[in-house]
Amino acid sequence: MTQSSPVVAAQLSHWRPALILTKLAPPRTRHYIERKRAIRHLRPGLERKLTVLVAPAGFGKTSLLSEWKAVMAQEGCAVGWLSIDRDDDDLFQFGAYLLAAARDACRQAGEPVPSRLEPDPLAPADAMFAELLNAVLALPRKMVLVLDDFDRLTSPAIHEAVFRLLRYAPENLHLLVAGRSEPAFPLSYFEARGQLLKLDAEALRFDSAETQAFFSAVSGHDMSPAQTEALLQATEGWAAGLQLASFALSANDQAGVVAEHLPFARRSVEAYLNENVFVHVPEPLQGFLLQTSVLDRMSESLCDAVTGSSSAHASFEWLMARNMFVRPLDADSRWYRYHALFADYLRKRLVQERPHEVVGLHRRASEWFAAQSLWAEAVRHALAAGDVDRAAGWVEQCAMNLVEASDVRTVLSWVAKLPAEAVRGRLRLRLAHAWALALTMQSVAAKCELQAVEDDIRLGKLPVTEVVRVELQAVKALIAGLSDESQRSLDMGRKVLELGPAEGSWAEGIGLTTLIFGLSYASGFGEIERLRRTLTFGTGTNAPIYATVYRQSMVGLSLFVEGRLGEAVQTLEDVLRESSERAGPQSAASVLPVGYLAVIHYEWNDLDRVAELLEGRLEMALQSCSLGPLVGFCMTLARLRLLAGKQDEAYRVVEEAEAVARSRQWLRMQVACKAEAIRISIQSGDLGRATRIGQELEALVGQRPANLQGSYLETWQRFQVAHCRLLVARGRAAEAVPVLQGVHAELRAAGMQYLSAQIAVALAVALHSAGHRMKAMQAMLAAVAYGQKNELRRVFLDAGPVARDILDGLRQQQALLGEVEPWYVDELCRGFDALAGTTDARTASGKCKEEARVEDPIEPMAASRLSAREVEILDYVARGLSNKEIARAIRVAPETVKWHLKNIFEKLKVNSRIQAVRSGLGRDLPRITEQSVRN
Known part of the structure; x- marks a missing residue:
């Protein structure tokens, strides 16, 4: 690695990736005149979702939008600004800047900044955009976000995200996108709905009055009408041409000569600047301009x-006095930038005249930015100088600091930007990359990366120290835990701690966390208790919040698995309180304890608290939750939907969760999703669907393993309960009884009291359905005894009328109750009565509400997964175009349209074009009839 300066070395331990604040405000213009005519063109856009301003370089887009920003702010809008550059072509970084622009808009408008807009390093990009929409929806005024130079972004993921953002935008959000070319998402979608304003260069051209006002502001004296007309005709209202003319006139003072040469500037700005502008710059200043042209900001x-x-x-001072294409970026004039046309011209000239200086200029810029801890620009200039080793070295030394601060997406972004050969020989950087992949739930990719690292170590390509050995074991333990390999997580966690990591270190924390997870599913509850009493990692207000949340959530999980529900809630509520205070209530950290809490509060029948816990957190949970909390979150949400009579929504929640589980190869979650889908189908009376899903579930799980251990015991338990539930529904309860008896014995032996109680209820129902009423009451009694101590309600209520019959039997034979209090059994029976009343009321009003539900469809989650191209095609379908007509409209082959439609049908789980239109376009679609959609 190339050695860095002492100043840089001193800064390396304080990696603080930060947003460039000057990007959040428009450049200041010294000589600017009001463009009232152009502002009138922009004003209609405020009534729509999107304004797109497209014009070539030099037409004054940025200056006009700066004025428009001030006008909108004066009229009460919250206005955010983002100047985009090439480094923003990363979905997560772009999302972070967009949130920052929204925060700045709130501050300037005097609004409190919503917690949803605070940055969350573990939040996925999709969740950031969702939080932005939720925050804007709650804002009591219109928010306008101006995205200048949007054409610098080429990432399809960014264009897809902006399209979705606009599609689901509330009425009080307006986006203004400016650039030299149109954005790459389908504008036709918004144009067809009257939600788009498109403006081009014509709206930006100067007229005679503006031209006179401009030269008066620049030169201090007025031009004659003839001079104005000559310059206006020569420039065709081109702002850059007027600026060129203003400088040339200050040196020449012959408007006729300038006007004569200006038309050629449109064809060759470079030649015009050479002949009419640059020659008037003193020679030392020429060198300054060329050398500083490598900088995007100065x-x-x-x-x-x-x-x-x-x-x-x-x-x-000299350049500003002469309006020489330099603009201050902040109020204090500490930062500047060159006009885009002038910067391009200077860079070309630098390469032509001083090619030998370019590398050194970038290298010195890189050193300066690094000394200021402005790492994004430091690394970019290092790469521009060809110093990939230096850039990689800086990232390597700081990557683990980022990981420990949970800023893992910055690590992923940097590794993606570095050449592969610069990363290959850097062990710690590759380990940090594996950590980042694992912590963003990309366990499969993390395993591949770690395997490649271990292969290179075995081949002697990478050096290994004792510290590295500890870290290797720790990341392997984390990957095992996140992959639901609980026994391996237990073994690896022990190995980490046996290697003696530094007290309070990240590796020690991960070792403890993975050990607790493994012990939870190995019935090691006593050892967990001892660990809790001696635990020091992740405690205190200065401990990393995400490390604390992971560890404490695992402690809560252990109490939950053991069946100590009250203590589990107390622990998890403390975790949620701390994560909400330190990272925000909608953060990735706060979602982790919510999944387990939702399950327990649901069991307590505290449905209001469950709804409060789950509200607005689904997208974040799907993207950033580990397996256990996500299963609890999604299955509980599906049950809430079903209780509300929204069967289709319950299915959609389960299907969305199953898709995530498949992508992450989480068998336990796939089984849980299919088991829940079977339950929904049976409860809805669709036995055929339940049977089909049951067959899929059997094929997924396969044969029973020789030894049930670890978290797989829960997987097997869910599978067996679903299988037996289906047997009972099909009138084969006798076959279910021995299966459930075996599972019940296994769970009791493992000390998993809560899961054991669930099985006991299922067993009681099977026994009763098979005609064994006394045995059914005895089985139910075990669940009731545990339920009374832990305040269970829903496990009985959800078991249906048969469970009520069994409980009635217990009421009639109170001698069987033993330590169970009669009041608890009575209360459970009253719960059934209340449930029956709710069901009757919902059934009575169902017919009245049926049409309203059809006319006001809920936007399905699957629709948000459609690409911009797929939504565009679906939009054409809604307008009644055939495949051939759509193909002509979007300039593809008809077969391509068919292929897209097939993908749309699969994503939306529909079978026809009309179903696809209704499911995929949702509320923003004009009323659609069968006749308007061609088959």
Whole structure:
């Protein structure tokens, strides 16, 4: 690795990736005139979702939008600004900047910044966009976000995300996108709905009055009508041309000569600048301009460092005095940038005249940015200088700091930008990359990365120290835990701690967390208790919040698995309180304890608390939750939907969760989803669907393993309960009894009291259905005894009328109750009565509400997974176009349209074009009839 300067080395331990704040405000313009005519063109856009302003370079887009921003702010809008550059072509970074722009808009408008807009390093990009929409919806005024130079973004993922953002945007959100070309998402979708304003260069051209006002502001004296007309005709209202003319006139003072040459500037700005502008710049200043052209933004100290002189202050004074294509970026004039046309011209000239200086200029810029801890620009300039080793070295030394702060998406972004050969020989960087992949739930990719690292270690390509050995074991333990390999997680967690990691270190924390997870499913509850009393990692207000949440959530899980529900809730509520205070209630950290809490509060029949816990967190949970909490979250949400009579929504929740489980190869969650789908189908009376899903479930799980251990015991239990539930529904309860008896014995032996009580209820129902009423009451009694101590309700209520009959039998034979209090059995029976009343009321009103549900469809989660192209095609389908007509409209082959429609049908789980239109386009669609959609 190339050695860095002492100043840089001193900064390396304080990696603080930060947003560039000057990007959140428009450049200041020294000589600017009001563009009232152009502003009138922009104003209709406020009534729509999207304004797109497209014009070539030099037409004054940024200056006009800066004025428009001020106008909107004066009129009460919350206005955010983002100046986009090439480094923002990363979905997570773009999302972070978009949230920052929204936060800035709130502050400037005097609104409190919603907690939803606070950054969350573990939040996936999709969740960030969802939080932005939720925050704007709650805002008591219109929010406008201006995205300048949007055409610099080429990432399809970003264009897809912006399309979805606009599609689901509330009425008080407006997006203004400006650039040299149109954005790459389908504008036709918004145009067809009257939600788009498109403007081009014509709206930006100067007229005679504006031209006169411009030259008066620049030169201090008025031009004659003839001079104005000559310059206006020569420039065709081109703002850059007027600026060129203003500088040329200050040196020449012959408007006729300038006007004569200006038309050629449109064809060759470079030639015009050479002949009419650059020749009038003093020679030392010419060198300054060329050398600093490598910078996207400039400060005086940065320019002095890059040029090796102390002339920056005087140079900026000279340039600003002459309106020489330099714009300040902040109110204090600490940061500047060149006009885009002028910067392009200078860079081309630098390469032509001083190619030998380019590498050194980027290298000095990189050193300066690194010394200021402005790492994004430091690494970019290092790469531009060809110093990939230096760039990789900086990232390597700081990557684990980022991981420990849970800023793992920055690590992923940096590794993606570095050349593969720069990463290959850097062990710690590759380990940090594996950590980042694992912590973003990309366990499969993390395993592959770690396997490649271990292969290179065995081949002697990578050096290994004792510290590295500990870290290797720790990341392997984490991957095992996140892959639901609980026994391996237990073994690996022990090995981490046996290697003696530094007290309080990240590796020790992961070792403890994975050990607790493994012990939870190995009935090691006593050992967990001892660990809890001696645990020091992740305690205190300065401990990393995500590390604390993971560890404490595992402690809560152990109490839950053991069946100590009250203590589990107390632990998990403490975790949720701390994560909400430190990371925000909608953060990835806060979602982790919610999944387990939702299950327990649901069991207590505290449905209001369950709804409160789950509200607005689904997208975050799907993207960032580990397996256990996500299963609890999604299955509980599906049950809430079913209780509300929304069967289709319950199915959709389960199907969405199953898709995530498949992508992460989480068998336990796939089984849980199919088991829940069987339960929904049986309860809805669709035995055929339940049977089909049951067959899929059997094929998924396969044969019973020789030894049931670890978390697989829960997987097997869910499978067997679903299988037996189906047997009972099909009138074969006698076959279910021995299966459930075996599972019940296994769970009791493992000390898993809560799961054991669930099986006891299922067993009681099977026994009763098979005609063994006394045995059914005895089986139910075991569940009731545990239920009374832990306040269970739903496990009985959800078992249906048969469970009520068994409980009635217990009431009539109170001698059987033993330590069970009669009041508890009575209360359970009253719960059934209340449930029956709710069901009757819902059935009575169902017919009245049926049409309303059809006319006001709920936007399905699957629809948000459609790509921009798929939504565009679906939009054409809704307008009644045939496949051939759609193909002509979007310039593809008809077979391509058919292929897209097939994918749309699969994503939306529909079988016809009309179903697809209704499911995929949702509320923003005009009324659709069967006749309007061609088959």
